Amino acid sequence: MKVLITGASGLIGKALKEHLSILGFEIVALKRTLNKDNPPIRGEVNWLVNENKLEKYNFDLDAVVHLAGESIAAKRWSTVQERQIYSSRVDFTDHLFNELLKIDRPPDILISGSAIGYYGDTSVNEVTENSPRGNGFLAEVCQAWEESALKYSSNSRRVALLRTGIVLSKSGGALKKQLPLFSIGLGGTIGSGNQFMSPISLKDEVGAIEFILKHEISGPVNLTIPTPVTNKEFTTSLGKILKRPSFFKVPETAIKLLLGSKMATELLLFNQRVIPKKLLEYGFKFKFDNVYDALEDQLKK
Secondary structure, eight states: OEEEEESTTSHHHHHHHHHHHHTTOEEEEEEEEOOTTSOTTTSOOEEEETTEEOOSOOOOOSEEEEOOOOOSSSSOOOHHHHHHHHHHHHHHHHHHHHHHTTSSSOOSEEEEEEEGGGGOOOTTOOBOTTSOOOSSHHHHHHHHHHHHHHTTOBTTBEEEEEEEOEEEBTTBHHHHHHHHHHHTTOOEEETTSOSEEOEEEHHHHHHHHHHHHHTTOOEEEEESOSSOEEHHHHHHHHHHHHTOOOOEEEOHHHHHHHHOHHHHIIIIISOOOBOOHHHHHTTOOOSOOSHHHHHHHHHOO
């Protein structure tokens, strides 16, 4: 199977490229370059594949895994940054799929990124792919992002939407940022610590994407461990594995001052109790179905 991956240099994209290549998939990594005078908020996107412009639409592709998008945690959410987060997903996705439809034989499978931010604050309730959209900036972005991807769907083309949770990897993402503090015994809970989190190991993330490629799965798919945990449970597990204390607490007010109220609330204080119902129904086997095992795998010597 020949698969085009966008965002192939990111945490998930890089791991997916390596994983699928080992399995014998033929991978095309799509690199986005931007004209500095025409940023993606209002300008065109230039596509390069192996440093050659995508001018002749004659790629013989079977599938596309679309993971590209501005990091939601890289910068404080100013008005400009919120627009960049939105545009890099929604406008970018529209542009990509318009280009794909110009190929002589458009790929039959599209797997497009999304996130569990779609559900907003779930309170203590478990949510599945059948649950409604929640409230908040990320929920609005995810809905628009998914709607953009679904435009590619047809009787002959399958679209799956990756509602990904917190990806656990010591190489990047939230865990990499937490490790320095936890390693010196200064890690701890955020806010009350009672808010639910829905992480997933990087290995299960890429394994699930492979699984979706190979099975007739369409629509939203939650990519999270089957057993969500509270922030306090996550913190305790991380401290135990590192053999370091984890009793410090970061007050909500401090987090909100540092990141801004909206960003802090949606990224760190919302409850996200998400169940991967569709993956389980289709028979996907998690390598790590609980947070302790997922963390231990990443942090073992």
